Amino acid sequence: MSQLISIENGIDLKIENLAKKFGDHTVLQDLNLEINSGEFVTIVGRSGCGKTTLLRLIAGLERISKGKINLDHQTVNSLHPQIKVMFQDSRLLPWQKVLDNVRLGLPKDSRSKAMEVLHQVGLATKAKEFPSTLSGGQKQRVALARALVSNPRLLLLDEPLGALDALTRIEMQRLLEDLWLDQKFTAFLITHDVEEAIALGDRVILLEEGKIVMDVKIDLPRPRARGTAEFATLVDRIRSRVMNQNSFFDSELHANAA
Ligand SMILES: Nc1ncnc2c1ncn2[C@@H]1O[C@H](COP(=O)(O)OP(=O)(O)OP(=O)(O)O)[C@@H](O)[C@H]1O
Ligand SMILES: [Mg+2]
Known part of the structure:
Protein backbone atom coordinates (compact mmCIF):
# COMPACT_ATOMS: atom_id res chain seq x y z
CA MET A 1 0.00 0.00 0.00
CA SER A 2 1.38 3.44 -0.87
CA GLN A 3 2.24 5.77 1.98
CA LEU A 4 0.06 8.84 2.22
CA ILE A 5 2.28 10.15 4.96
CA SER A 6 5.18 8.59 6.76
CA ILE A 7 5.26 10.36 10.13
CA GLU A 8 3.21 9.46 13.17
CA ASN A 9 -0.08 11.20 12.80
CA GLY A 10 -2.15 10.48 15.89
CA ILE A 11 -3.41 12.58 18.76
CA ASN A 32 -11.97 8.94 32.84
CA LEU A 33 -10.15 7.67 29.80
CA GLU A 34 -6.72 8.14 28.27
CA ILE A 35 -5.95 7.11 24.72
CA ASN A 36 -2.42 7.41 23.39
CA SER A 37 -1.51 8.82 20.03
CA GLY A 38 -1.86 6.16 17.34
CA GLU A 39 -3.80 3.75 19.55
CA PHE A 40 -6.83 1.86 18.20
CA VAL A 41 -9.53 1.72 20.87
CA THR A 42 -12.85 -0.05 20.42
CA ILE A 43 -15.97 0.65 22.49
CA VAL A 44 -18.70 -1.89 23.15
CA GLY A 45 -21.81 -1.79 25.34
CA ARG A 46 -25.54 -2.31 25.30
CA SER A 47 -27.84 -0.05 23.33
CA GLY A 48 -28.40 3.24 25.13
CA CYS A 49 -25.32 3.01 27.41
CA GLY A 50 -23.89 6.27 26.04
CA LYS A 51 -21.41 5.26 23.31
CA THR A 52 -22.59 7.71 20.65
CA THR A 53 -22.94 10.47 23.23
CA LEU A 54 -19.30 9.95 24.22
CA LEU A 55 -18.20 10.04 20.58
CA ARG A 56 -20.19 13.20 19.92
CA LEU A 57 -18.63 14.89 22.96
CA ILE A 58 -15.13 13.98 21.73
CA ALA A 59 -16.01 15.30 18.27
CA GLY A 60 -17.16 18.60 19.78
CA LEU A 61 -20.70 18.00 18.49
CA GLU A 62 -22.26 18.03 21.96
CA ARG A 63 -21.80 20.25 25.02
CA ILE A 64 -20.02 18.77 28.05
CA SER A 65 -22.01 18.94 31.33
CA LYS A 66 -19.00 18.40 33.62
CA GLY A 67 -15.31 17.48 33.33
CA LYS A 68 -13.08 17.94 30.33
CA ILE A 69 -11.77 16.40 27.17
CA ASN A 70 -8.23 17.24 26.11
CA LEU A 71 -6.71 16.56 22.73
CA ASP A 72 -2.92 16.91 22.85
CA HIS A 73 -3.42 18.82 26.14
CA GLN A 74 -5.87 21.31 24.63
CA THR A 75 -9.48 21.41 25.75
CA VAL A 76 -12.11 20.44 23.18
CA ASN A 77 -14.96 22.89 23.00
CA SER A 78 -15.90 22.91 19.35
CA LEU A 79 -15.39 21.00 16.11
CA HIS A 80 -11.75 20.14 15.63
CA PRO A 81 -10.40 20.23 12.05
CA GLN A 82 -8.17 17.20 12.60
CA ILE A 83 -10.96 14.96 13.82
CA LYS A 84 -13.14 13.09 11.35
CA VAL A 85 -16.26 11.09 12.11
CA MET A 86 -17.75 8.19 10.20
CA PHE A 87 -21.26 6.90 10.89
CA GLN A 88 -23.29 3.77 10.08
CA ASP A 89 -24.74 5.43 6.98
CA SER A 90 -22.28 6.86 4.50
CA ARG A 91 -23.88 10.34 4.33
CA LEU A 92 -22.68 10.85 0.76
CA LEU A 93 -24.24 13.63 -1.29
CA PRO A 94 -26.30 11.84 -3.97
CA TRP A 95 -25.91 14.62 -6.53
CA GLN A 96 -22.12 14.60 -6.35
CA LYS A 97 -19.93 12.01 -8.05
CA VAL A 98 -17.79 9.70 -5.91
CA LEU A 99 -14.58 11.72 -6.41
CA ASP A 100 -16.36 14.98 -5.58
CA ASN A 101 -17.82 13.43 -2.43
CA VAL A 102 -14.30 12.54 -1.34
CA ARG A 103 -13.01 16.06 -2.10
CA LEU A 104 -15.91 17.86 -0.47
CA GLY A 105 -14.72 21.05 1.19
CA LEU A 106 -11.14 20.61 -0.01
CA PRO A 107 -9.24 22.97 -2.32
CA LYS A 108 -9.28 22.58 -6.12
CA ASP A 109 -5.85 20.98 -6.20
CA SER A 110 -7.03 18.08 -4.02
CA ARG A 111 -8.03 15.92 -7.00
CA SER A 112 -4.91 13.74 -7.16
CA LYS A 113 -4.88 13.24 -3.40
CA ALA A 114 -8.57 12.24 -3.49
CA MET A 115 -7.83 9.80 -6.34
CA GLU A 116 -4.95 8.32 -4.33
CA VAL A 117 -7.20 7.69 -1.33
CA LEU A 118 -9.94 6.24 -3.56
CA HIS A 119 -7.28 3.92 -4.93
CA GLN A 120 -6.33 2.91 -1.39
CA VAL A 121 -9.92 1.91 -0.62
CA GLY A 122 -10.09 0.03 -3.94
CA LEU A 123 -12.59 2.33 -5.66
CA ALA A 124 -10.55 4.35 -8.15
CA THR A 125 -12.63 2.94 -11.02
CA LYS A 126 -15.82 4.35 -9.46
CA ALA A 127 -14.53 7.93 -9.22
CA LYS A 128 -16.95 9.24 -11.84
CA GLU A 129 -20.01 7.28 -10.71
CA PHE A 130 -22.85 8.64 -8.58
CA PRO A 131 -23.26 7.11 -5.09
CA SER A 132 -26.62 5.55 -6.08
CA THR A 133 -24.75 3.07 -8.31
CA LEU A 134 -22.65 1.73 -5.40
CA SER A 135 -23.29 -1.12 -2.95
CA GLY A 136 -23.55 -0.44 0.79
CA GLY A 137 -19.97 -1.60 1.36
CA GLN A 138 -18.69 0.55 -1.50
CA LYS A 139 -20.50 3.60 -0.11
CA GLN A 140 -18.82 3.04 3.26
CA ARG A 141 -15.45 2.79 1.51
CA VAL A 142 -16.11 6.17 -0.12
CA ALA A 143 -17.07 7.57 3.29
CA LEU A 161 -19.79 -1.44 9.42
CA GLY A 162 -23.04 -2.21 11.23
CA ALA A 163 -25.21 -2.40 8.12
CA LEU A 164 -22.88 -4.61 6.07
CA ASP A 165 -23.09 -8.38 5.48
CA ALA A 166 -20.61 -10.56 7.38
CA LEU A 167 -18.05 -11.03 4.58
CA THR A 168 -18.03 -7.40 3.45
CA ARG A 169 -17.69 -6.47 7.09
CA ILE A 170 -14.55 -8.56 7.53
CA GLU A 171 -13.07 -7.11 4.33
CA MET A 172 -13.79 -3.61 5.61
CA GLN A 173 -12.23 -4.41 8.98
CA ARG A 174 -9.03 -5.44 7.18
CA LEU A 175 -9.10 -2.29 5.09
CA LEU A 176 -9.58 -0.11 8.14
CA GLU A 177 -6.74 -1.86 9.95
CA ASP A 178 -4.42 -1.49 6.92
CA LEU A 179 -5.19 2.22 6.61
CA TRP A 180 -4.67 2.74 10.33
CA LEU A 181 -1.34 0.84 10.24
CA ASP A 182 -0.34 2.98 7.28
CA GLN A 183 -1.42 6.38 8.58
CA LYS A 184 -1.19 5.90 12.36
CA PHE A 185 -4.10 8.13 13.29
CA THR A 186 -5.74 7.53 16.67
CA ALA A 187 -8.86 5.39 16.13
CA PHE A 188 -11.99 5.23 18.30
CA LEU A 189 -14.47 2.66 17.01
CA ILE A 190 -17.90 1.93 18.45
CA THR A 191 -19.24 -1.49 17.57
CA HIS A 192 -21.87 -3.99 18.72
CA ASP A 193 -19.73 -6.82 17.43
CA VAL A 194 -17.39 -8.08 20.16
CA GLU A 195 -15.31 -10.06 17.62
CA GLU A 196 -14.82 -6.91 15.57
CA ALA A 197 -13.80 -5.03 18.71
CA ILE A 198 -11.17 -7.66 19.54
CA ALA A 199 -9.99 -8.03 15.92
CA LEU A 200 -9.26 -4.31 15.67
CA GLY A 201 -8.68 -2.86 19.12
CA ASP A 202 -5.43 -2.41 21.01
CA ARG A 203 -7.91 -2.05 23.86
CA VAL A 204 -11.57 -2.95 24.15
CA ILE A 205 -13.57 -0.69 26.45
CA LEU A 206 -16.95 -1.68 27.80
CA LEU A 207 -19.40 1.06 28.74
CA GLU A 208 -22.25 0.29 31.09
CA GLU A 209 -24.83 2.90 32.04
CA GLY A 210 -22.44 5.69 31.16
CA LYS A 211 -19.41 4.30 33.01
CA ILE A 212 -16.35 2.36 31.89
CA VAL A 213 -16.58 -1.08 33.50
CA MET A 214 -13.89 -2.91 31.52
CA ASP A 215 -10.76 -1.81 29.70
CA VAL A 216 -9.10 -4.87 28.21
CA LYS A 217 -5.70 -4.72 26.53
CA ILE A 218 -5.59 -6.99 23.47
CA ASP A 219 -2.11 -8.43 23.13
CA LEU A 220 -2.60 -10.53 20.00
CA PRO A 221 -0.46 -10.10 16.87
CA ARG A 222 -2.04 -8.40 13.83
CA PRO A 223 -3.77 -9.28 11.61
CA ARG A 224 -5.66 -11.24 14.25
CA ALA A 225 -6.50 -14.86 13.66
CA ARG A 226 -10.06 -15.41 14.90
CA GLY A 227 -9.83 -19.17 15.18
CA THR A 228 -7.42 -19.28 18.12
CA ALA A 229 -8.24 -20.26 21.70
CA GLU A 230 -6.91 -16.91 22.96
CA PHE A 231 -9.26 -15.00 20.67
CA ALA A 232 -12.22 -17.17 21.72
CA THR A 233 -11.42 -16.69 25.41
CA LEU A 234 -11.41 -12.92 25.00
CA VAL A 235 -14.70 -13.02 23.08
CA ASP A 236 -16.31 -15.10 25.86
CA ARG A 237 -14.96 -12.87 28.61
CA ILE A 238 -16.18 -9.61 27.09
CA ARG A 239 -19.43 -10.96 25.63
CA SER A 240 -20.50 -12.55 28.92
CA ARG A 241 -20.01 -9.22 30.68
CA VAL A 242 -21.99 -7.38 27.97
CA MET A 243 -24.79 -9.95 28.16
CA ASN A 244 -25.00 -9.64 31.96
CA GLN A 245 -25.76 -5.95 31.76
CA ASN A 246 -29.29 -4.67 32.05
CA SER A 247 -30.30 -3.45 28.64
CA PHE A 248 -32.39 -0.41 27.90
CA PHE A 249 -35.17 -2.83 26.88
CA ASP A 250 -34.97 -4.71 30.21
CA SER A 251 -35.37 -1.48 32.15
CA GLU A 252 -38.28 -0.46 29.90
CA LEU A 253 -39.91 -3.86 30.50
CA HIS A 254 -39.43 -3.53 34.24
CA ALA A 255 -40.83 -0.03 34.17
CA ASN A 256 -43.87 -1.26 32.23
CA ALA A 257 -44.36 -4.26 34.52
CA ALA A 258 -44.20 -2.12 37.68
N1 LIG B 1 -30.02 14.66 22.15
C1 LIG B 1 -30.48 13.87 23.13
N2 LIG B 1 -31.46 14.31 23.96
C2 LIG B 1 -31.92 13.55 24.98
N3 LIG B 1 -31.46 12.31 25.25
C3 LIG B 1 -30.49 11.82 24.46
C4 LIG B 1 -29.96 12.54 23.37
N4 LIG B 1 -29.00 11.81 22.77
C5 LIG B 1 -28.95 10.64 23.45
N5 LIG B 1 -29.83 10.65 24.47
C6 LIG B 1 -30.04 9.56 25.44
O1 LIG B 1 -28.79 9.18 25.95
C7 LIG B 1 -28.72 7.78 26.14
C8 LIG B 1 -27.51 7.23 25.44
O2 LIG B 1 -27.68 7.39 24.04
P1 LIG B 1 -26.53 7.00 23.01
O3 LIG B 1 -27.03 7.34 21.66
O4 LIG B 1 -25.27 7.61 23.46
O5 LIG B 1 -26.48 5.43 23.23
P2 LIG B 1 -25.63 4.31 22.45
O6 LIG B 1 -24.83 3.59 23.46
O7 LIG B 1 -24.92 4.94 21.31
O8 LIG B 1 -26.78 3.34 21.93
P3 LIG B 1 -26.87 2.49 20.55
O9 LIG B 1 -25.99 1.30 20.76
O10 LIG B 1 -28.30 2.10 20.48
O11 LIG B 1 -26.45 3.37 19.42
C9 LIG B 1 -30.05 7.21 25.65
O12 LIG B 1 -30.89 6.99 26.76
C10 LIG B 1 -30.60 8.32 24.78
O13 LIG B 1 -31.99 8.31 24.80
MG1 LIG C 1 -25.05 4.76 19.23
Whole structure:
Protein backbone atom coordinates (compact mmCIF):
# COMPACT_ATOMS: atom_id res chain seq x y z
CA MET A 1 0.00 0.00 0.00
CA SER A 2 1.38 3.44 -0.87
CA GLN A 3 2.24 5.77 1.98
CA LEU A 4 0.06 8.84 2.22
CA ILE A 5 2.28 10.15 4.96
CA SER A 6 5.18 8.59 6.76
CA ILE A 7 5.26 10.36 10.13
CA GLU A 8 3.21 9.46 13.17
CA ASN A 9 -0.08 11.20 12.80
CA GLY A 10 -2.15 10.48 15.89
CA ILE A 11 -3.41 12.58 18.76
CA ASP A 12 -3.44 12.00 22.54
CA LEU A 13 -6.89 11.99 24.06
CA LYS A 14 -7.48 12.53 27.76
CA ILE A 15 -10.95 12.54 29.28
CA GLU A 16 -11.29 13.63 32.92
CA ASN A 17 -14.34 13.27 35.17
CA LEU A 18 -16.63 13.63 32.20
CA ALA A 19 -20.37 13.81 32.75
CA LYS A 20 -23.20 14.40 30.31
CA LYS A 21 -26.82 15.04 31.15
CA PHE A 22 -29.76 15.62 28.86
CA GLY A 23 -32.15 17.49 31.14
CA ASP A 24 -32.40 15.33 34.28
CA HIS A 25 -31.17 12.25 32.50
CA THR A 26 -27.52 11.47 33.30
CA VAL A 27 -26.07 9.61 30.34
CA LEU A 28 -22.34 9.65 31.22
CA GLN A 29 -20.82 10.05 34.67
CA ASP A 30 -17.33 10.19 36.21
CA LEU A 31 -15.78 9.01 33.01
CA ASN A 32 -11.97 8.94 32.84
CA LEU A 33 -10.15 7.67 29.80
CA GLU A 34 -6.72 8.14 28.27
CA ILE A 35 -5.95 7.11 24.72
CA ASN A 36 -2.42 7.41 23.39
CA SER A 37 -1.51 8.82 20.03
CA GLY A 38 -1.86 6.16 17.34
CA GLU A 39 -3.80 3.75 19.55
CA PHE A 40 -6.83 1.86 18.20
CA VAL A 41 -9.53 1.72 20.87
CA THR A 42 -12.85 -0.05 20.42
CA ILE A 43 -15.97 0.65 22.49
CA VAL A 44 -18.70 -1.89 23.15
CA GLY A 45 -21.81 -1.79 25.34
CA ARG A 46 -25.54 -2.31 25.30
CA SER A 47 -27.84 -0.05 23.33
CA GLY A 48 -28.40 3.24 25.13
CA CYS A 49 -25.32 3.01 27.41
CA GLY A 50 -23.89 6.27 26.04
CA LYS A 51 -21.41 5.26 23.31
CA THR A 52 -22.59 7.71 20.65
CA THR A 53 -22.94 10.47 23.23
CA LEU A 54 -19.30 9.95 24.22
CA LEU A 55 -18.20 10.04 20.58
CA ARG A 56 -20.19 13.20 19.92
CA LEU A 57 -18.63 14.89 22.96
CA ILE A 58 -15.13 13.98 21.73
CA ALA A 59 -16.01 15.30 18.27
CA GLY A 60 -17.16 18.60 19.78
CA LEU A 61 -20.70 18.00 18.49
CA GLU A 62 -22.26 18.03 21.96
CA ARG A 63 -21.80 20.25 25.02
CA ILE A 64 -20.02 18.77 28.05
CA SER A 65 -22.01 18.94 31.33
CA LYS A 66 -19.00 18.40 33.62
CA GLY A 67 -15.31 17.48 33.33
CA LYS A 68 -13.08 17.94 30.33
CA ILE A 69 -11.77 16.40 27.17
CA ASN A 70 -8.23 17.24 26.11
CA LEU A 71 -6.71 16.56 22.73
CA ASP A 72 -2.92 16.91 22.85
CA HIS A 73 -3.42 18.82 26.14
CA GLN A 74 -5.87 21.31 24.63
CA THR A 75 -9.48 21.41 25.75
CA VAL A 76 -12.11 20.44 23.18
CA ASN A 77 -14.96 22.89 23.00
CA SER A 78 -15.90 22.91 19.35
CA LEU A 79 -15.39 21.00 16.11
CA HIS A 80 -11.75 20.14 15.63
CA PRO A 81 -10.40 20.23 12.05
CA GLN A 82 -8.17 17.20 12.60
CA ILE A 83 -10.96 14.96 13.82
CA LYS A 84 -13.14 13.09 11.35
CA VAL A 85 -16.26 11.09 12.11
CA MET A 86 -17.75 8.19 10.20
CA PHE A 87 -21.26 6.90 10.89
CA GLN A 88 -23.29 3.77 10.08
CA ASP A 89 -24.74 5.43 6.98
CA SER A 90 -22.28 6.86 4.50
CA ARG A 91 -23.88 10.34 4.33
CA LEU A 92 -22.68 10.85 0.76
CA LEU A 93 -24.24 13.63 -1.29
CA PRO A 94 -26.30 11.84 -3.97
CA TRP A 95 -25.91 14.62 -6.53
CA GLN A 96 -22.12 14.60 -6.35
CA LYS A 97 -19.93 12.01 -8.05
CA VAL A 98 -17.79 9.70 -5.91
CA LEU A 99 -14.58 11.72 -6.41
CA ASP A 100 -16.36 14.98 -5.58
CA ASN A 101 -17.82 13.43 -2.43
CA VAL A 102 -14.30 12.54 -1.34
CA ARG A 103 -13.01 16.06 -2.10
CA LEU A 104 -15.91 17.86 -0.47
CA GLY A 105 -14.72 21.05 1.19
CA LEU A 106 -11.14 20.61 -0.01
CA PRO A 107 -9.24 22.97 -2.32
CA LYS A 108 -9.28 22.58 -6.12
CA ASP A 109 -5.85 20.98 -6.20
CA SER A 110 -7.03 18.08 -4.02
CA ARG A 111 -8.03 15.92 -7.00
CA SER A 112 -4.91 13.74 -7.16
CA LYS A 113 -4.88 13.24 -3.40
CA ALA A 114 -8.57 12.24 -3.49
CA MET A 115 -7.83 9.80 -6.34
CA GLU A 116 -4.95 8.32 -4.33
CA VAL A 117 -7.20 7.69 -1.33
CA LEU A 118 -9.94 6.24 -3.56
CA HIS A 119 -7.28 3.92 -4.93
CA GLN A 120 -6.33 2.91 -1.39
CA VAL A 121 -9.92 1.91 -0.62
CA GLY A 122 -10.09 0.03 -3.94
CA LEU A 123 -12.59 2.33 -5.66
CA ALA A 124 -10.55 4.35 -8.15
CA THR A 125 -12.63 2.94 -11.02
CA LYS A 126 -15.82 4.35 -9.46
CA ALA A 127 -14.53 7.93 -9.22
CA LYS A 128 -16.95 9.24 -11.84
CA GLU A 129 -20.01 7.28 -10.71
CA PHE A 130 -22.85 8.64 -8.58
CA PRO A 131 -23.26 7.11 -5.09
CA SER A 132 -26.62 5.55 -6.08
CA THR A 133 -24.75 3.07 -8.31
CA LEU A 134 -22.65 1.73 -5.40
CA SER A 135 -23.29 -1.12 -2.95
CA GLY A 136 -23.55 -0.44 0.79
CA GLY A 137 -19.97 -1.60 1.36
CA GLN A 138 -18.69 0.55 -1.50
CA LYS A 139 -20.50 3.60 -0.11
CA GLN A 140 -18.82 3.04 3.26
CA ARG A 141 -15.45 2.79 1.51
CA VAL A 142 -16.11 6.17 -0.12
CA ALA A 143 -17.07 7.57 3.29
CA LEU A 144 -13.82 6.18 4.67
CA ALA A 145 -11.86 7.79 1.82
CA ARG A 146 -13.63 11.09 2.51
CA ALA A 147 -12.71 10.86 6.21
CA LEU A 148 -9.08 10.02 5.49
CA VAL A 149 -8.32 12.37 2.60
CA SER A 150 -7.46 15.23 4.96
CA ASN A 151 -5.15 13.03 7.09
CA PRO A 152 -7.14 13.25 10.33
CA ARG A 153 -5.24 12.72 13.57
CA LEU A 154 -8.26 11.17 15.23
CA LEU A 155 -10.86 9.07 13.43
CA LEU A 156 -14.13 8.51 15.30
CA LEU A 157 -16.20 5.63 13.95
CA ASP A 158 -19.80 5.03 15.10
CA GLU A 159 -20.70 1.50 13.99
CA PRO A 160 -19.54 2.22 10.42
CA LEU A 161 -19.79 -1.44 9.42
CA GLY A 162 -23.04 -2.21 11.23
CA ALA A 163 -25.21 -2.40 8.12
CA LEU A 164 -22.88 -4.61 6.07
CA ASP A 165 -23.09 -8.38 5.48
CA ALA A 166 -20.61 -10.56 7.38
CA LEU A 167 -18.05 -11.03 4.58
CA THR A 168 -18.03 -7.40 3.45
CA ARG A 169 -17.69 -6.47 7.09
CA ILE A 170 -14.55 -8.56 7.53
CA GLU A 171 -13.07 -7.11 4.33
CA MET A 172 -13.79 -3.61 5.61
CA GLN A 173 -12.23 -4.41 8.98
CA ARG A 174 -9.03 -5.44 7.18
CA LEU A 175 -9.10 -2.29 5.09
CA LEU A 176 -9.58 -0.11 8.14
CA GLU A 177 -6.74 -1.86 9.95
CA ASP A 178 -4.42 -1.49 6.92
CA LEU A 179 -5.19 2.22 6.61
CA TRP A 180 -4.67 2.74 10.33
CA LEU A 181 -1.34 0.84 10.24
CA ASP A 182 -0.34 2.98 7.28
CA GLN A 183 -1.42 6.38 8.58
CA LYS A 184 -1.19 5.90 12.36
CA PHE A 185 -4.10 8.13 13.29
CA THR A 186 -5.74 7.53 16.67
CA ALA A 187 -8.86 5.39 16.13
CA PHE A 188 -11.99 5.23 18.30
CA LEU A 189 -14.47 2.66 17.01
CA ILE A 190 -17.90 1.93 18.45
CA THR A 191 -19.24 -1.49 17.57
CA HIS A 192 -21.87 -3.99 18.72
CA ASP A 193 -19.73 -6.82 17.43
CA VAL A 194 -17.39 -8.08 20.16
CA GLU A 195 -15.31 -10.06 17.62
CA GLU A 196 -14.82 -6.91 15.57
CA ALA A 197 -13.80 -5.03 18.71
CA ILE A 198 -11.17 -7.66 19.54
CA ALA A 199 -9.99 -8.03 15.92
CA LEU A 200 -9.26 -4.31 15.67
CA GLY A 201 -8.68 -2.86 19.12
CA ASP A 202 -5.43 -2.41 21.01
CA ARG A 203 -7.91 -2.05 23.86
CA VAL A 204 -11.57 -2.95 24.15
CA ILE A 205 -13.57 -0.69 26.45
CA LEU A 206 -16.95 -1.68 27.80
CA LEU A 207 -19.40 1.06 28.74
CA GLU A 208 -22.25 0.29 31.09
CA GLU A 209 -24.83 2.90 32.04
CA GLY A 210 -22.44 5.69 31.16
CA LYS A 211 -19.41 4.30 33.01
CA ILE A 212 -16.35 2.36 31.89
CA VAL A 213 -16.58 -1.08 33.50
CA MET A 214 -13.89 -2.91 31.52
CA ASP A 215 -10.76 -1.81 29.70
CA VAL A 216 -9.10 -4.87 28.21
CA LYS A 217 -5.70 -4.72 26.53
CA ILE A 218 -5.59 -6.99 23.47
CA ASP A 219 -2.11 -8.43 23.13
CA LEU A 220 -2.60 -10.53 20.00
CA PRO A 221 -0.46 -10.10 16.87
CA ARG A 222 -2.04 -8.40 13.83
CA PRO A 223 -3.77 -9.28 11.61
CA ARG A 224 -5.66 -11.24 14.25
CA ALA A 225 -6.50 -14.86 13.66
CA ARG A 226 -10.06 -15.41 14.90
CA GLY A 227 -9.83 -19.17 15.18
CA THR A 228 -7.42 -19.28 18.12
CA ALA A 229 -8.24 -20.26 21.70
CA GLU A 230 -6.91 -16.91 22.96
CA PHE A 231 -9.26 -15.00 20.67
CA ALA A 232 -12.22 -17.17 21.72
CA THR A 233 -11.42 -16.69 25.41
CA LEU A 234 -11.41 -12.92 25.00
CA VAL A 235 -14.70 -13.02 23.08
CA ASP A 236 -16.31 -15.10 25.86
CA ARG A 237 -14.96 -12.87 28.61
CA ILE A 238 -16.18 -9.61 27.09
CA ARG A 239 -19.43 -10.96 25.63
CA SER A 240 -20.50 -12.55 28.92
CA ARG A 241 -20.01 -9.22 30.68
CA VAL A 242 -21.99 -7.38 27.97
CA MET A 243 -24.79 -9.95 28.16
CA ASN A 244 -25.00 -9.64 31.96
CA GLN A 245 -25.76 -5.95 31.76
CA ASN A 246 -29.29 -4.67 32.05
CA SER A 247 -30.30 -3.45 28.64
CA PHE A 248 -32.39 -0.41 27.90
CA PHE A 249 -35.17 -2.83 26.88
CA ASP A 250 -34.97 -4.71 30.21
CA SER A 251 -35.37 -1.48 32.15
CA GLU A 252 -38.28 -0.46 29.90
CA LEU A 253 -39.91 -3.86 30.50
CA HIS A 254 -39.43 -3.53 34.24
CA ALA A 255 -40.83 -0.03 34.17
CA ASN A 256 -43.87 -1.26 32.23
CA ALA A 257 -44.36 -4.26 34.52
CA ALA A 258 -44.20 -2.12 37.68
N1 LIG B 1 -30.02 14.66 22.15
C1 LIG B 1 -30.48 13.87 23.13
N2 LIG B 1 -31.46 14.31 23.96
C2 LIG B 1 -31.92 13.55 24.98
N3 LIG B 1 -31.46 12.31 25.25
C3 LIG B 1 -30.49 11.82 24.46
C4 LIG B 1 -29.96 12.54 23.37
N4 LIG B 1 -29.00 11.81 22.77
C5 LIG B 1 -28.95 10.64 23.45
N5 LIG B 1 -29.83 10.65 24.47
C6 LIG B 1 -30.04 9.56 25.44
O1 LIG B 1 -28.79 9.18 25.95
C7 LIG B 1 -28.72 7.78 26.14
C8 LIG B 1 -27.51 7.23 25.44
O2 LIG B 1 -27.68 7.39 24.04
P1 LIG B 1 -26.53 7.00 23.01
O3 LIG B 1 -27.03 7.34 21.66
O4 LIG B 1 -25.27 7.61 23.46
O5 LIG B 1 -26.48 5.43 23.23
P2 LIG B 1 -25.63 4.31 22.45
O6 LIG B 1 -24.83 3.59 23.46
O7 LIG B 1 -24.92 4.94 21.31
O8 LIG B 1 -26.78 3.34 21.93
P3 LIG B 1 -26.87 2.49 20.55
O9 LIG B 1 -25.99 1.30 20.76
O10 LIG B 1 -28.30 2.10 20.48
O11 LIG B 1 -26.45 3.37 19.42
C9 LIG B 1 -30.05 7.21 25.65
O12 LIG B 1 -30.89 6.99 26.76
C10 LIG B 1 -30.60 8.32 24.78
O13 LIG B 1 -31.99 8.31 24.80
MG1 LIG C 1 -25.05 4.76 19.23
